[in-house]
Amino acid sequence: MAAGDVALSENQLIESLLADAEKRLSAQAASQDVAVTGSKPASLVKIPKVLATTKSSSKKEEELSVRSVAPKQPKNKTEDAGSDWFNMPKTNATPELVRDLKLLRMRNVLNPKQFFKKDTRTQLVPTYCQSGTIIEGPTEFYNARINRKERKKTLAEEVLASSDAMAKFKTKYSDIQTRKMSGRKGSYKKMMAQRYKKR
Structure with missing residues (x-):
């Protein structure tokens, strides 16, 4: 009989529980009607403690569920600098370009008497850059032109x-070698040979 009582x-x-749920549903429907009319409901329904245990079990189920991992999407980095920069493409770092950029960074060695603004960039090759040749106009034939024999492909060669x-x-x-x-x-x-020559 004990099993039957249980x-x-x-x-x-x-x-x-079902009766309480029906009351709550009817109370929610009444409260929605009341919100429209502006009057308060006569009685508020209390939530039984049994529902709190069911909520905790649903939390456990959420904790134990397997999360499906979405595949990583590649970052949407643009291949050019944008329309403000005339769609300049990304830099293709060839060895010749890297050598030319190093040479530009060390331009004060080529002309130590001229002042150059200090280059504080940490990145040697910029993300977006282009290099090209200047085409002279027909009026610059005699004064601002490099002869064809003197033209080279890269700055380092020039x-x-x-x-x-x-x-x-x-x-x-030679200065460095003499110091070393x-x-x-x-x-x-050499010094000893010069001393003995004097005698």
Whole structure:
């Protein structure tokens, strides 16, 4: 009989829960009507404690459910700088371009007497850049033109071909070598040879 009592009590509990749910639904419908008319409902229905346990079980189900992972979509980075920059394409970092950009960064070595604004960029190759050749107009034939023999493909080739830059590089290299050689065995032998020549 005890099992029958338990079954009846469970059935009674379920029926009471259903009755409470019906009351709440009718109260919600009445409150919606009241909100339209502006008067307050006569009685408020209390939520039984049993529903609180059902909410916690649904939380457990949510915690235990498997989340479906959406595939990673590639970041939508544009391939050009935009219409404000005339749709300049992304930089294709070739070894020649990297060498030219390094040369531009070290332009104060080529002309140490001229002031150049300091380059504080950390990135050597910019995200968007272009390089090209300047085409002279017909009026600049004699004064602002480089002969065809002197034209080179890259800035580095032009610098190496110019005699002024090469002379500066040679003098700078010889200065560095003399500084490195001072105090060594060869410089000591030269000094001793000059001392003995004087006698």
